[in-house]
Amino acid sequence: MTQQSAGLGEQALNKAAEIGLSSQLDEVEKLEVEVKTDPFKLMGGQVDSVSIDGQGLVMEKDLRAEELEVRTGKISINPLSAAIGKIELTQPTKAQAQVVLKEEDINRAFNSDFIRDKLQNLEVQINGQPTVIDTRQVEFSLPGENQVALNAQILLRETNETKQVAFTAVPRKSADGYCVSLDNVQYSEGKELSPDITEALLAKTSELLDLRNFELEGMSLRLQKLEVQAGKMTLQAEAHVEQFPSD
Numbered sequence: 001m002t003q004q005s006a007g008l009g010e011q012a013l014n015k016a017a018e019i020g021l022s023s024q025l026d027e028v029e030k031l032e033v034e035v036k037t038d039p040f041k042l043m044g045g046q047v048d049s050v051s052i053d054g055q056g057l058v059m060e061k062d063l064r065a066e067e068l069e070v071r072t073g074k075i076s077i078n079p080l081s082a083a084i085g086k087i088e089l090t091q092p093t094k095a096q097a098q099v100v101l102k103e104e105d106i107n108r109a110f111n112s113d114f115i116r117d118k119l120q121n122l123e124v125q126i127n128g129q130p131t132v133i134d135t136r137q138v139e140f141s142l143p144g145e146n147q148v149a150l151n152a153q154i155l156l157r158e159t160n161e162t163k164q165v166a167f168t169a170v171p172r173k174s175a176d177g178y179c180v181s182l183d184n185v186q187y188s189e190g191k192e193l194s195p196d197i198t199e200a201l202l203a204k205t206s207e208l209l210d211l212r213n214f215e216l217e218g219m220s221l222r223l224q225k226l227e228v229q230a231g232k233m234t235l236q237a238e239a240h241v242e243q244f245p246s247d
Contacts, residue, residue: 010034010036013033013082013086013087015085017033017244018031020244021052021216025057025058026058026059027056027057027064028056028057028058030056031052031054031057032051032052032053032054033051033052033053035047035050035087036048036049036051042082045078045079045090046074046077047075047087048074049072049075050075050095050244051070051071052068052070054067054068062112062114063106063109063208065101065105066101066102066232067098068099069097069098070095070239071096071097072095072241073093073095075089075093076089076091077090088243089243089244093241094240095219095238095239096238096239097236097239098234100232100233100234100235101209101232101233101235103141106142106209106233107139107140110204111137115207116135118204119135119200119204121134122197124196125195126193126194131157131194133155135153135154135155136154137153138150138151138152138201139151140205142230142232142233144228144230147170147171147228148168148169148228150166150168150201151164151165151188152165152197164191165191165193165197165201166188166191167192168185168188169182169183169184169185170183171209171233172226173226174206178210178211178212178222179206179209179223180233180235181206182202185202209233209235211235216245217245218242218245221238222238222240223237224236
């Protein structure tokens, strides 16, 4: 196998993986897969690394990732499958992954029909009295200083009054390692309405910030570290890769 044919083999693998990954996404602005190997390693079913770089990926639940990066080390693949442009792992491998989420994308997902429907007709306690509420609008923001902020408009059905709940919280890695949990809730002055409402909003935030929302077929993610800056959140994870999608 010549160096040129190895290059063509890499290109075929790259293209097949890009098509396979794209088929799992509702939308994608940019997606590149780069397989690094050489002729003899490819013939022997060895690949030095696989890199996935995606931008503007819309996953399930209308959740958009600004960036998704996956990096493997050396992996073993089926050379016969590689000959027809398919990355078929002969054994699972570990990889490093990074997901970057922008404030406006999380905010839009919070107000999608999928999440909004789950925040309607909630039975909560307000001042010790059972009350049914609807969540009209949620504003999610990342003000920086390792905080998230939530501001929600709440309709009390019995009185048709609209109330406001506003608080900040500190995001942390959840105990199971799959999602982001929120601790140290601090209410804005006069904006504490009901612990039940707060708990519902916290639960839906964790549901959106669950790494399983960003898993591709054949890949599972476990959160290792998170960083919150003004306007964006970066989730660093370990990926367990069973298989790479192909067309």
